[in-house]
Amino acid sequence: MKLKSLKLLLATLTLGLATAFPVANAAGSSVELKDAQVDLDNKLSMARGAKYYANYCMGCHSLKFSRYNRVATDLGLDDESIKSIIFTRDEDDVMSKSGSLMISAIPSKDAANWFGTAPPDLSLVARSRKSGDWIYSYLTSFYKDDSRPFGVNNLVFENVGMPHVLQELQGMQELEVHDDGHGHVTKTLKLAEPGKMSVGEFDQLAKDLTNFLVYVGEPAQLHRTYYGILTLLFLFVFFIVAYLLKKEFWKDIH
Numbered sequence: 001m002k003l004k005s006l007k008l009l010l011a012t013l014t015l016g017l018a019t020a021f022p023v024a025n026a027a028g029s030s031v032e033l034k035d036a037q038v039d040l041d042n043k044l045s046m047a048r049g050a051k052y053y054a055n056y057c058m059g060c061h062s063l064k065f066s067r068y069n070r071v072a073t074d075l076g077l078d079d080e081s082i083k084s085i086i087f088t089r090d091e092d093d094v095m096s097k098s099g100s101l102m103i104s105a106i107p108s109k110d111a112a113n114w115f116g117t118a119p120p121d122l123s124l125v126a127r128s129r130k131s132g133d134w135i136y137s138y139l140t141s142f143y144k145d146d147s148r149p150f151g152v153n154n155l156v157f158e159n160v161g162m163p164h165v166l167q168e169l170q171g172m173q174e175l176e177v178h179d180d181g182h183g184h185v186t187k188t189l190k191l192a193e194p195g196k197m198s199v200g201e202f203d204q205l206a207k208d209l210t211n212f213l214v215y216v217g218e219p220a221q222l223h224r225t226y227y228g229i230l231t232l233l234f235l236f237v238f239f240i241v242a243y244l245l246k247k248e249f250w251k252d253i254h
């Protein structure tokens with residue numbers, strides 16, 4: 001009897017937790033993510049993303065599972081382009097080569113002091129955050145907030161420790177809060193000071209970076225469809241051979 005009630009208690013708890021968590025999550029992130037329209041067939045976009053990444057992100061964030069030359073081959077970058085994105089140095093202060101891992105130059109201990117948190121390696125961020133939509137929304141959701149150490153906050157990552165590193169390109173957004181008086185609050189962002197890029201250009205940049213980071217999360221994605229089709233073709237040919245063999249073996253038996 002005791003065991004039975006224990007089981008019942010466990011079941012109730014599990015059910016309770018399972019239903020409570022989605023609700024808690026939904027309540028925590030009142031912001032809807034924007035559709036990043038991730039397109040892994042668009043190599044030009046991913047290649048642009050790789051260049052932006054090297055220029056604006058590698059200073060702080062490593063991609064410790066990626067090598068420059070693998071990225072170059074996958075995305076169709078030529079030798080000149082790949083050289084132009086190598087800025088980092090390894091621990092012996094030797095300039096990284098095209099076969100080097102994409103490790104950021106920043107020592108993580110110093111970084112933790114500067115930003116409060118060390119900038120995480122972004123190899124798997126597209127997977128840990130479940131989608132490219134999160135990255136795209138994050139990159140486009142910085143806004144002015146003078147109460148924060150870097151003067152910015154972020155709609156999808158509250159009190160983030162990262163500065164708005166793309167401010168020069170995007171400009172600065174301001175938060176507008178609308179309350180309909182019935183407890184329904186919507187938060188939107190408005191571009192207050194334009195940057196060097198137009199809204200459309202910056203949007204494309206955020207999509208390029210997102211495509212690149214989704215690719216980096218699982219480089220094999222680019223080849224998976226190709227191997228899938230190859231496997232199906234093989235199975236088809238094998239089926240014909242097997243069928244002909246079967247006919248040959250059984251032709252005298254009736």
Ligand code: HEC
Pocket residue numbers: 052053056057058059060061115117118119120122125128129135138139159160161162163165166209
């Ligand atoms: C000056 C250093 C710096 C630069 C440059 C920088 N970041 Fe960050 N980034 C950070 C720090 C620090 C965090 C951790 C923030 C926190 O946890 O509060 C972070 C967090 C992130 C996260 C969230 C990771 C997660 O899942 O928690 C993403 C995504 C990200 N950065 C993307 C980028 C991209 C893309 C670029 C280039 C456009 C970039 N960052 C440039 C410092 C930097």
